[in-house]
Amino acid sequence: MTHDDVVLKAQEIAGRVLTPSAGQNDKAGRFSTEAVESLGESGLLGLMLATDFGGLALGPRSFAAVVAALAEADASVAMVYIMHILGAATISAARPGAAQAVTPMLREIAAGRHLSTLAFSEAGSRSHFWAPVSRAHRNGNGNGVRISAKKSWVTSAGHAQSYVVSSLAPEGAGPTDSTLYVVSAKTPGLSVAGPWDGLGLRANASAPIALEECDVASHFQLTEDGAGFPAMLNVVLPLFSLGSAAVALGLCRAAVAGTVSHLKSAKFEHLGQSLGESLPTLRAQLAEMQIDTDGLSARIDDLVDHLEKPRETTMLRVLEAKAAAGEVAISVTSAAMRVCGGAAFSKHLGIERLFRDAHAGAVMAPTGDVLREFIGKSLLGIPLF
Ligand SMILES: Cc1cc2nc3c(=O)[nH]c(=O)nc-3n(C[C@H](O)[C@H](O)[C@H](O)COP(=O)(O)OP(=O)(O)OC[C@H]3O[C@@H](n4cnc5c(N)ncnc54)[C@H](O)[C@@H]3O)c2cc1C
DSSP states (O other): OOHHHHHHHHHHHIIIIIHHHHHHHHHHTOOOHHHHHHHHHTTGGGTTSOGGGTOOOOOHHHHHHHHHHHHHHOHHHHHHHHHHHHHHHHHHTOOHHHHHHHHHHHHHHHTTOOOEEEEOOBTTTBTOTTSOOOBOEEOTTSSSEEEEEEEEEETTTTTOSEEEEEEEOTTOOSTTOEEEEEEETTSTTEEEOSOOOOSSOTTSOOEEEEEEEEEEOGGGBOSOTTOHHHHIIIIIHHHHHHHHHHHHHHHHHHHHHHHHHHHHHOEETTTTEEHHHHOHHHHHHHHHHHHHHHHHHHHHHHHHHHHHSOOTTHHHHHHHHHHHHHHHHHHHHHHHHHHTHHHHHTTSSSHHHHHHHHTHHHHSSSOHHHHHHHHHHHHHTOOOO
16 A cells, blocks of 8 residues: 555545544543554554565655544544554564564554554653663563563553563663563453543543563563663654654644634524624634644654654654644644634534643653753753753
């Protein structure tokens, strides 16, 4: 499938599967297994995997466009998809000693039968995911490690077939000397440790998981000992930033479309005009929403270009994109709430779901505050860690 094919496919799934149930799933906090099935059947779960595994071998441009199309219909599903693509990318970047063992898993992902995700954040180090407080211990049989960890939020918890888990390396000396492992959902000791009842992204099952003395064989150790941190920075962060920005873009586009529709259809009957015809102030706010949305779209294109042709400024763009997108999504959806008035507030329009979902981007790690801290430090030549 080409870039255009996958974008069309994502739009088709968004219209047929996501849009009809997004409101209901949000209300019930229900994870959409049908969405994951459709993404699997269409081949989109293997979007970025090599053709050797049956993947589509497409790049960041296609990833961003697919995510934005899904997010416009249902940001919860889009976030499930992002975490899966990140999990798949980390598994496929496995060190040589794990490459053979993870091949069947990668084939299952490309065949649409395996959903993965990331389990980085820990209760002990909160949003500082680069510094897990759990530590893997060599197990007695000399083949792998035993991990106990409290992972505080894991998108697709209880629904994924595998979790990419971070933990301090057995002999790691510093706080970022972590190792990444892929842990099957069936591993004894791994369990969903609580419910997910968030303000937004309510349908993505971002519940805590607990690992209690989980044995992980050495061939499922994805990075060399202590090399989890560079993998987080180089494999995960660029795609996470791009994906988060694309979710924000989808939310903004949905907010603009919902606002246009309301301003055209809601009437001041006593004036014989629609809201949009009647009030210049609403038109001006709508225009700002559109300007911000297109600005975000241009920023995403710029990040894609930097990821396709890496250069000195690429990491700065990676940090900037997620930081900026989180704020734009909050600003545009807040404007939609204001412009659409009581109709939005009383949940008639579905715009308040966009507003709630938009608030997740800034608190997902690296949070908007942390990103600004990193950008400021890097401009001043101060070490980030
Ligand atoms: C919907 C959702 C899905 C998620 N999915 C996953 C997932 O799949 N996998 C995963 O690993 N994690 C996931 N997370 C966790 C997420 O990435 C963060 O770790 C989590 O939201 C942090 O919340 P906290 O209360 O621990 O933040 P805290 O660390 O307590 O932060 C509190 C405040 O302090 C600010 N702050 C913290 N450190 C600094 C600093 N150095 N400088 C300036 N300000 C700072 C923060 O910006 C924030 O405003 C998810 C979270 C949400 C909400």
